[in-house]
Amino acid sequence: MSESSVRITEIFYSLQGESRTVGLPTVFVRLTGCPLRCQYCDSEYAFFGGERMSLDEICAKVASYQPRFVCVTGGEPLAQRPCSELLTALCDQGYEVSLETSGALSLEGIDSRVVKVMDLKTPDSGEVERNLYENIALLDSKDQVKFVICSRQDYDWARFKLSEYSLVDKVGEVLFSPSYGQVDLKDLANWIVEDNLPVRFQFQLHKLLWGDQPGY
Ligand code: SF4
Helix, strand or coil, X not given: XXXXXXXXXXXXXXXXXXXXXXXXXXXXXXXXXXXXXCCCCCCHHHCCCCEEEEHHHHHHHHHCCCCCEEEEECCCHHHCCCHHHHHHHHXXXXXXXXXXXXXXXXXXXXXXXXXXXXXXXXXXXXXXXXXXXXXXXXXXXXXXXXXXXXXXXXXXXXXXXXXXXXXXXXXXXXXXXXXXXXCCHHHHHHHHXXXXXXXXXXXXXXXXXXXXXXXX
């Protein structure tokens, strides 16, 4: 029994649209609020509002779907302090728990069972100064680093960061994802192949299936 609560925008069951578990049925717990303003943000509806729920209520709602995978996302979930406690509570229930985070808040103290999917914000996101590069040392082989690429310049920047931080040796997967509607999917795919980059190209499966609707 926990006294803690967080503000929640939505909890829903869908297919994971990104990362290593793409295509697998997953419960999404979307926390409200984000201190960043990436120009391509597709979850602005999660910036404000939401409903305060206790961690027990959240766990009960998640359990009602009987999932294997649970993804805690936002907004920026770590902007709410009890998020860390929520992640541990979900791990304790036996789920495979992932955290989607902007990379702008510290990952210190996050339960080691959680798969961290951390963004490194590119220059064309508009939020590159927010990257907390100290977080990279807190990632391990089950974690993933994601670059959302908006342009060729972003791609070159991401390629540079890949080598500067030896990301491929530090994490399980580096994801290069085209910013929806801003960079041609084939262009990004071709750049990766031409440069023989050891990264995974991904696009947002949920956008292909359901467009830009909340709740998927
Ligand atoms: S960090 Fe994520 S939720 Fe926050 S503004 Fe950027 S894309 Fe949107």
